[in-house]
Amino acid sequence: MLVGIGFDIHKHSENSELFLAGLKLDGSGFEAHSDGDIVLHALCDALLGAVGKKDIGYYFPSNSKTPENISSLKILEKVLSVIEYPSLKINNIDIIFISQVINVSKNRDKIIENLAKLLDINSSKINIKGKTTDNLGIIGN
Known part of the structure; x- marks a missing residue:
């Protein structure tokens, strides 16, 4: 069994779509x-890590080579190609969403259903948990 762990963090912006x-x-x-x-x-980073590939920054650097505002669906599509999905079977996905600003619980079911559709796996294999940091440090902001 292969296991991958992914992490991402961005600064919250009132001027950006969610x-x-x-x-x-x-x-x-x-x-x-x-x-x-x-x-x-x-x-994407978890999937790449599970098969020993480089992170998404390697395939999609934050510079002029990657189109600005590229859809993360395009990033996922490329990652699935790199890991040779669907020959690689995904057993489960467990996501911890940390934000002091966004409450993920109101969209939890929609998020799970969409991930299940995107990856063609049963939604019972996907979990997402929302957490805050009680305003402690950069992750809490």
């Missing part, structure tokens, strides 16, 4: 070169 797990949701999002979908970015 994308999570490939969905455009109500609320403000994150400063980023891409669409700032931190759920898909962390998932």
